Amino acid sequence: MRPYLILQLRPEDRASDSEFEAFLEYGGLHHTEVVRIRLDREPFPEPGLDRFLGTIVGGSPFEVSTPESEKGEQQRRIEAGFATLLEEVVEADLPFLGACSGCGLLGSHCGASLSGRHSEPVGGTDVTLTPWGRDDPLFEGLPGRFRALVGHKEACDHLPDGAVLLATSERCPVQMFRIKDNVYATQFHPEADPKGFIVRIETYRGHGYFPAEQADELIRAVSKEHTPVPRAMLARFVSRYRT
Numbered sequence: 475m476r477p478y479l480i481l482q483l484r485p486e487d488r489a490s491d492s493e494f495e496a497f498l499e500y501g502g503l504h505h506t507e508v509v510r511i512r513l514d515r516e517p518f519p520e521p522g523l524d525r526f527l528g529t530i531v532g533g534s535p536f537e538v539s540t541p542e543s544e545k546g547e548q549q550r551r552i553e554a555g556f557a558t559l560l561e562e563v564v565e566a567d568l569p570f571l572g573a574c575s576g577c578g579l580l581g582s583h584c585g586a587s588l589s590g591r592h593s594e595p596v597g598g599t600d601v602t603l604t605p606w607g608r609d610d611p612l613f614e615g616l617p618g619r620f621r622a623l624v625g626h627k628e629a630c631d632h633l634p635d636g637a638v639l640l641a642t643s644e645r646c647p648v649q650m651f652r653i654k655d656n657v658y659a660t661q662f663h664p665e666a667d668p669k670g671f672i673v674r675i676e677t678y679r680g681h682g683y684f685p686a687e688q689a690d691e692l693i694r695a696v697s698k699e700h701t702p703v704p705r706a707m708l709a710r711f712v713s714r715y716r717t
Contacts, residue, residue: 478508478712479526483534483552483575485514489677493532496665500705501530501712514548518555523562528569528656528715531576533663535681537628538578539588557583567654569715571708574626577650577659584634584653592646594661596625596675596684596692598699601649601662607640610652612710620703622649622662623671623696625683629661656715664708671696 480497484490494510497503509526511519523529536549545553560583563570572580578588603618630648633639641650641660650660663671672693679689 475507475716476525476527478503479519479523479529480508480510481519481529481531481576482510482512483514483532483536484512485535485548486677489674490514492670492673493665496667496670497530497532497708500665500667500708502709503712513552513555518559521558521562523559523568524566528571528711529559529563530711531570531572531579532665533574533576533626535678536575537588538575538582539590539628553579564653564657567656569656569711570658571664571711572659573663573665574624574661577661578626578628578630580653580657580659581630581634581637581648581651584637586630586632586634586648588628589631590628591631592629592648593627594624594629594643594646596671597695598622598701599624599643599645599662601641601643601704603641604639606638606652607650610640611714612658612707613640616703616706621699621701622664622704623666623699623701624662625671625674626661627683658711660704660707662704664704666701666704668697668699671699 482490556579598621601622629646637651637653639651643649652658675689675692679686
């Protein structure tokens, strides 16, 4: 059986490993069913992504909207690699799920501008499905309103060209969209649980997502969050293309 491809952008080992294990756990995947590539230290996969059942992309400490002159060499390399990868994904309508940074990269590739206008603080938020979201196979039978874990300094200012809006929230209007039939992006983290988010709070303390002195307060708040619907959506993405 073809494997799934998991692409990660986090340079921090603890945060990267925690994210990877969460994708496996909540996606219903075994280590033997995936190819993991850490793009902070490994080259991009060669073209021909149809050799994978699907591609899953996680978050990162980078922002697409950072002025080009301020981006480091690593960020420039990653963004250039995604330009090529996403061209193949969108053109061939290959199964793809980009979370947080994956959402920004896909949105930017498809014509959306990104800025801090719709940023969200670290923690839980209420997400609402649109009529198109309720009809999407990844959400069939799931609640139309649910909690999700978020934390991002930028987001799409508007829906990308050719996209269908699947989910929205009060502070961030573009929470999830689909391009064609199989290319998905979520601003929220579908793999996230309190344990993993606590790792991220500890890892990114001082990265500008929140005042460092608020870390303990955020950890207490995140510990109380319950986000089963995003994780169920992740599992459905995996099972849909596995079969």
